[in-house]
Amino acid sequence: MDDRTRNRILGVLFIGVLMGALDAAIIGPALPALKEEFKVQERTLSWVFSFYILASLLGTPLMAKLADKIGRRSIYILDVGLFALGSLIIALSPNFSILLAGRAIQGIGVGGVFPIASAVIGDTFPPEKRGRALGMISAVFGLAFIIGPILGGLLLRYSWHLLFYINLPIAFLVIMGALREFPMTRAPEPKPFDWTGLGVLTLSLIALTVGFNQFEGTELKLLPFILLTAGIGLLPVFASIERRAIDPIISLKIFNSRQLVVVSGLAFG
Structure with missing residues (x-):
């Protein structure tokens, strides 16, 4: 080329x-x-x-x-x-x-x-x-x-x-x-899709997003706290699933790449 x-x-x-x-x-x-x-x-x-x-x-x-x-x-x-x-x-x-x-x-x-x-x-x-x-x-x-x-x-x-x-x-x-x-x-060569990893990641991100969106100033409410705790708690579960997956939805090895982390940070602002 x-x-x-x-x-x-x-x-x-x-x-x-x-x-x-x-x-x-x-x-x-x-x-x-x-x-x-x-x-x-x-x-x-x-x-x-x-x-x-x-x-x-x-x-x-x-x-x-x-x-x-x-x-x-x-x-x-x-x-x-x-x-x-x-x-x-x-x-x-x-x-x-x-x-x-x-x-x-x-x-x-x-x-x-x-x-x-x-x-x-x-x-x-x-x-x-x-x-x-x-x-x-x-x-x-x-x-x-x-x-x-x-x-x-x-x-x-x-x-x-x-x-x-x-x-x-x-x-x-x-x-x-x-x-x-x-x-x-x-x-x-096709490999099994990591549906479990994708599902757990989806639940974690939804919980975190809704949890943050439910905050109202300095007022503390139970629902946002539960959602944020659940979202954060699912992240190590997701990491564990990805380590065992044949073809993980996110390879944890990418976080060893400093260049990729910097570029991704720019992408998500």
């Missing part, structure tokens, strides 16, 4: 990651408009963030594992397609519940975009060029949080719906670029 092809692949990855990162940064200015549109309280409005974050945290290991089993190109296109579908649902949502469902679909899709982008770089770039390519992808997040609020403010002059409609043509271009430029990868 020549450098020109690699650069085109990197361009497709860059735009895909930027699309997801912009959505996380652009939503802030839209909150007052969403509150007015759907007549919800501040605490309820916070679920716009919570659903997205929870779904993306679940989507990251799930989509990364599916990409290993099925192929990077197919799952990357699926991720971008889910993100676009979620954006369309949000833009057309008749009520707040439908909007939250769209945010969850968005989150699942965007959760796989960054790890698969990193994996595609590992597949297509030689070792001496991977650091530069990964650095460019990581720089997307800083760029998004600079231009996201500005772009959001401009679009809000017309309608909050445009913040989500704008994702559709971008997603289309990314999907077309991936179909044209990404190499087909052969799936390895």
Whole structure:
């Protein structure tokens, strides 16, 4: 593969990651408009963030594992397609519940975009060029949080719906670029999917997310405490399951990679 092809692949990855990162940064200015549109309280409005974050945290290991089993190109296109579908649902949502469902679909899709982008770089770039390519992808997040609020403010002059409609043509271009430029990868020998690990991780993240969302200032309540305790308590159970799994949903060895931890921290802000 020549450098020109690699650069085109990197361009497709860059735009895909930027699309997801912009959505996380652009939503802030839209909150007052969403509150007015759907007549919800501040605490309820916070679920716009919570659903997205929870779904993306679940989507990251799930989509990364599916990409290993099925192929990077197919799952990357699926991720971008889910993100676009979620954006369309949000833009057309008749009520707040439908909007939250769209945010969850968005989150699942965007959760796989960054790890698969990193994996595609590992597949297509030689070792001496991977650091530069990964650095460019990581720089997307800083760029998004600079231009996201500005772009959001401009679009809000017309309608909050445009913040989500704008994702559709971008997603289309990314999907077309991936179909044209990404190499087909052969799936390895199939191994049993780690459904137990995924289930425990899901329960833990739901408990933690709902628990944090139930806090009201300094007031202590029993339910948030129980949820947070349960969520934290499930983490060592999850780690134990992953150590024994034939093909873990998250390999605990990745936490030994300082570079991956730093890059992942940038991805989740």
